[in-house]
Amino acid sequence: MNTKGHRGVGEQGALALLERTFKDRAGGEAQGLEAVLLGNWLTDLSQVIDPVAYASLASKVQSLVEDFVRLITATTLYRAGAQWYRTWTGDQADRLVRAVREKVYGALGVLLGSDPATRSVLWDLSTDAVFVKGYLAFGLPEQEGEPDRLSIEQYDAVFKAVFRQYFPHEHCDRPRVPMSPDTYETSLDRGPRAGQPTYRTPDLYRYLRDDIEILAAGFAELEADWARPVGRGELAVDGTDPDFAVGLARMGYLLHAVEDFYAHSNFVELHALASGPKYLPKPFETRDAGIFARRLKRWVPGARDGVALPTEDFVVTGYFDTQDTVVSLLHVFEEVLGIGWKDPRRQVGDFFRTVESTDLSRVEQEYYTWLQSVLEIFRDPVQAAENEDNRVMEVLKDKFGDNLETLAKPAMRQAVLAETLARTTYLKRLPAGILTRLSRFVLAVSKTIAVGKLAMSVYEAIDTVAKFLANPIAVLIDAAKDAGLGFAQDSALYLAKDLFLYERLLQGSDHRVGSHSLLAKDTGSEWLYGYQRACATAAHYVIVDTMLRRLDPAPPPDDQYVDWLALLEALMCNPLVRSTGRTEFATADAVELNVSPPSQVIPAIQDLAARRGVQEVDGVPGWMRVAASTFTVDDMTPEQATQLARAAVRKPAGATSAKGLITLVVPGQTVSVGSRPSGSPTTASEWPEAVFDRERSYAGKGWEVVRGYTSASRDQSVAPKTLVETAFVDESRMQQQILRGRDLRQRLEQAYHVLVIPPFKP
Known part of the structure; x- marks a missing residue:
């Protein structure tokens, strides 16, 4: 689920429950409730801090560059250029090939340095960019004069506690096998781990059982050291104690993985398959039928033929290879830089499906406009002066005069930046710590770095790599300009048509069985998106409502704790009975x-x-x-x-x-x-059929069965359904769950760092 989808789920679930709790139950308002949304968002953005992915991406992009260069040399344009563009010679075509290679390799060198596993420019730049954007999106008030949604003290404490590098278990992603970077976990499990072991098949993949144990330990810790003190009145909720906001952020961090379980797995496909024709693709939906079928095929190492793959009847999430990593990184850069890169492989769904809203707040829109204007001034101040939309340039003219070229000099950038910050109304309201990080980020992204014979800014490097991975034709055209070569439009179109083959180098997302790109239902246009969103929201609501029982007027005994492992295993189950x-x-x-x-x-x-x-x-x-x-x-x-x-x-x-x-x-x-034969029960309870059934009739409303709703057809209130039962454990059992989860988390994080990645050679 993309950041907007996660935020929408959090606003319907956690935030609504928290506001009701502190208004109706706790006898007053609490400050900083949006920390639960911030914690979720920061977990999503952790993808940008991933040294393992950096190293893998650098190595594999090199291979893609060489593949792309070979394709250029195989095209009609390259081999018989005179036929398509008469002024090109063989020497000029060779210059173009060299220009493409040097441009992309130079960009990788700028961003990742000689050793991508170390703390690179990209690492520090991304951290500052996330820090600034997060405060604008979750801390700063929408209107001047309103109180902060999060104080700077709360925000800083949350960021330090939650934002860290990416690990697969925090998103329920299918991990690689240590020491085998191109092989993904294939071990299957056979039953829940809470209470007495129960054999069942089909079940979940073993790594998902491990992820659930880690999540259960996190929720148990949160109940013990956050929900219980808040319920007792030992933790101030008026904004004076940052630990209150940190606890909410930890809740959002844990909920993120639960939501990803439904958005990134085949859970809803298995339930649709088990429920008969009512949820299956219609005969005219041939493309969706193909996607649905491939989501239900089991990834087998080395398999070549999709039809021959066995049925996947265990719950599994997608693996991340180069293409998936690229799409995620571009999504993150779009989120923090406001640059409208779009994955060209995104297939637009049928017109009647609801696409996830990506509307920005006023503050976010102003920030992105300001950021792009300043970066344009540093890149090309003459062009910025001709751009009527660059309002920042107008502000600078009376201070620096008409000698525009001086604005691009590195020595001037600090003064230019300080002037723009001082004259931008809403930026003047930012706390000093945010302004410091913002200044450092803008100066870093505009800094020019030399790699070999090439020199480019960090921003240009990001733009080059993003273009190459999302739309290599754009890099080809840029390289032609850099090499001083003309490029006729009809030639470009012919070459673009010839190079559609490049899409097959990355193997379109519809055809990569087991990949994140195939299984993910993130943006609203994908097949079965609405059902996963309803299931994710329902599970989210159940978990938060269970956690807040500590704040009831009559709270449970101090020595009674939720059996979080049992609760999560009931929600994150396999909805399919044995395939027959x-x-x-x-x-x-x-x-x-x-x-x-x-x-x-x-x-x-x-x-x-x-x-x-x-x-x-x-x-x-x-x-x-x-x-x-x-x-x-x-x-x-x-x-x-x-x-x-x-x-x-x-x-x-x-x-x-x-x-x-x-x-x-x-x-x-x-x-x-x-x-599964139609007519037999899907699970021991109504989960998730009740959610599916309401979602089918009332799109976007399926999750409300766990909250209760007003029936339009019957004009009466419908009571909430208890889809899963809540079990309880004593303190010693709760501590055992916490210790087990900590041990698993530590082992998985160590295993992630020993993946063998080929070296990057700039």
Whole structure:
């Protein structure tokens, strides 16, 4: 779930319950309640502090650069440039290839240095950027004269307590196997761990059982050292004690992983499969049927053929490879820098689905506008002066005059920045600590760093890497300009069409079984998004409501604690009974072939089309239909299809696949997945069927079954449903849960840092 989705869940669940609790139960208002949303948000943004991902990304981007360069040299534009752009020579084409390579490698060197595992420019810059944006989004009041939502003391304490580097268990992500960076955990579990062990299959993957134990320990600690003192009146809630806000932030941090469990797993797919046709894709929803089928296929190391993969009937979340890491990092940069990078692989859902709102607050909008204006001045003050939307430049003219070039000099930047901060109304209200971090961040992102023969600012480096990973054609065009080469528009369009193959280098998200990009339902347009959002909100509400029982007028005995492990295992369960039936979907299927030598790629495609029964349609032979589906180009000639296919199998070993391998998308395939006979119960309780059933009729309202709601059809109130029972333990059992969770967390964090990552060589 993206940051907006998490915030929406928190506002409906935790924040609403906290406001009601401190208004109706605790006899007054509390200051700093939005810390629960801040803790959740900071956990999401921890992805930007990930030395393991930095090292992996640097190494694999190098491989992608080389793949991309090889594709450039395989295109018609490169080989027969005179046909498409007559002023290009072979030497000029070689200059373009060198320019692309140097530009991207230079950008990586600027951001990550020679050793990405150390504290790099990107690490420090990102920390300051998150610190500033977090205060604007959660601490600063919307209107001048209103009280702060969080005091600077509360905010600083929360940031120090919650914001840290990324670990998979804090997001329920599928981890890699230590010492095997391209292999992901495959161990299965067979039953809940609370109380007496109960054998059941299908169940969860073992790493998810570990994650649940860690979460249970966190909630147990929170009940003991935050909820109980607050309930007793031992912890001030008026903003004078930062520990109150820190406790709320810890709650948001833990809730983030619970919400991710539903957004990033196949939980809702398994329940939909178990519930019969009412939640399944309709016959006309062929693309969604394909996504649904692949989400229910089990990732197997080294598997080449999606149809042959077994059914996944255990609950699993997605793994993060290069593409997934890239998309997450771009999302984080967009969040903290306000730059509108968008993943071009995002598929827009059907028009009738609700897309997650990304509206910004007034303060956020003003901040992003100010930030982009200042960075534009530092990059190119003459261009900034010509930009009518750059209001900051107008402020500076009466102070620094018309000698605009001086504004770009590094020695002037501190003075320029100080002047803009002093003259921007809402920034003047920021506490000194925030202004210090903001100044340091802006100066760092505009700093120019030399790598070899190349020099670029940190901002330009981020922009280059982001463009290359999201839209490599843009980097190609920029590199052509840098190399002093003309670039005819029709040539660019032809090259872009030829390089659609690059999408297959990264293997589109629809076809990567087991990946985060396939399983994640984050933004609102994905298949079954509404149901995961309803389940995540319902579980969130149940957990917070259970935690706040300590603040009831008649609180539970001091020696009675919630059995958090049992509660979480009831909510984060497998909704599927043993698979015994089959359900079929018509879809496209991704198949990886090993072709050697490259000249044999067309016979290999022809053979695959014949084996899979891909027929000729409207005069287009079966092998051409496979090529068109693979390269997303419908009107190419057999010669163009042959050229693209041969370019694909020439790519070197590296991040995507070995030389000689080609991933083909075969249309019109029937995929079969396991299913449970209709009519049998999904679980021992009403969870999650009651949520699904209401969500199906009232989109966005399914979670309300746990809170109670007013029925429009019956014009009466409907009482809350108790979907899972709450069990209790004594203090000694609670302490055992805490110790077990701490030990697991420590072992998982140590294991994450011993992943073997190939070295980066700038």
